[in-house]
Amino acid sequence: MGKNVVIIGGSAGGPSVAAEAKRQDPSLAIKIVEQGEHVSFAA
Ligand SMILES: Cc1cc2nc3c(=O)[nH]c(=O)nc-3n(C[C@H](O)[C@H](O)[C@H](O)COP(=O)(O)OP(=O)(O)OC[C@H]3O[C@@H](n4cnc5c(N)ncnc54)[C@H](O)[C@@H]3O)c2cc1C
Numbered sequence: 817m818g819k820n821v822v823i824i825g826g827s828a829g830g831p832s833v834a835a836e837a838k839r840q841d842p843s844l845a846i847k848i849v850e851q852g853e854h855v856s857f858a859a
Contacts, residue, residue, distance in 0.1 A: 818843040826850030828858035 821837060823830045826848040834846045848855065 818845055820844075821846045823848045826852075826855035828856070831856040 819841070821834075821844050823833055823846065827850070830848050830850070834848055837844055837846060
């Protein structure tokens, strides 16, 4: 079974980390937890 990654915060840094982690290891299962209504909006 692949590794699970949980990223807290889905504004700018979180989705960037998710994208780079997935490039490094496509088998990762990544979940982004965002408290707000929108993701990937800050930059
Ligand atoms: C006035 C202003 C103007 C800016 N203009 C620009 C610009 O023109 N261009 C540019 O590139 N950058 C700009 N920036 C900088 C840019 O907004 C930040 O560098 C960037 O948003 C940082 O992203 P981050 O993901 O590190 O943090 P944040 O954007 O702070 O994101 C953190 C996220 O984590 C979430 N979060 C926090 N705690 C929890 C929790 N416990 N559970 C779930 N979710 C949680 C928050 O809701 C938030 O969405 C500006 C900043 C400011 C203040």
